[in-house]
Amino acid sequence: xxxxxxxxxxxxxxxxxxxxxxxxxxxxxxxxxxxxxxxxxxxxxxxxxxxxxxxxxxxxxxxxxxxxxxxxxxxxxxxxxxxxxxxxxxxxxxxxxxxxxxxxxxxxxx
Numbered sequence: 324x325x326x327x328x329x330x331x332x333x334x335x336x337x338x339x340x341x342x343x344x345x346x347x348x349x350x351x352x353x354x355x356x357x358x359x360x361x362x363x364x365x366x367x368x369x370x371x372x373x374x375x376x377x378x379x380x381x382x383x384x385x386x387x388x389x390x391x392x393x394x395x396x397x398x399x400x401x402x403x404x405x406x407x408x409x410x411x412x413x414x415x416x417x418x419x420x421x422x423x424x425x426x427x428x429x430x431x432x433x
Contacts, residue, residue, distance in 0.1 A: 326400040329424040330376040340424065341373040343400050351377060351396050369396050381407050382419040 325345040332339050332355070339355045346352055346365040353373045354363045369377070374392045378384045381403045390398075390406070398406075404421050411418055 325425055326423040327425040328376050328380045330372070332372060339373070339376075341369065341376055342425075349397065349399070377403070381421060382416070383407060383410070386410060 326343040327340045327345070328342075329338070329340045331337070337355050337357055339353065340363070341351050341353055342365070343351050345354070347367055350367070351369055351373070353366045353369065355366075356363045369392050374395060375384070377395055378387065378390065381400075383390060383403065383406060386406075395403070400421070400423070407419060407421065410416055
């Protein structure tokens with residue numbers, strides 16, 4: 324099942340997403356589209372903005388030293404959710420609800 328994180332690329336007003344296991348098996352991949360009704364285009368890999376969107380979505384932006392892009396790209400949403408839950412326990416962080424932005428599916432990570 325795909326897991327998506329949506330974000331905007333403000334410099335050119337493009338709607339973007341980073342998707343787990345959608346067009347590229349067992350990896351995160353970037354997608355973007357211009358305008359309503361446009362088709363999504365997938366690009367393999369992560370740029371800085373997509374990488375930051377993943378970390379922010381899972382509440383891990385303060386822990387980048389242990390989560391470099393080359394590691395994160397192959398970490399499933401469940402694995403990233405597990406890292407988040409570990410940080411919550413270690414640092415008494417509030418429990419973060421982690422859900423997919425996939426249209427029609429609101430998958431939550433426990």
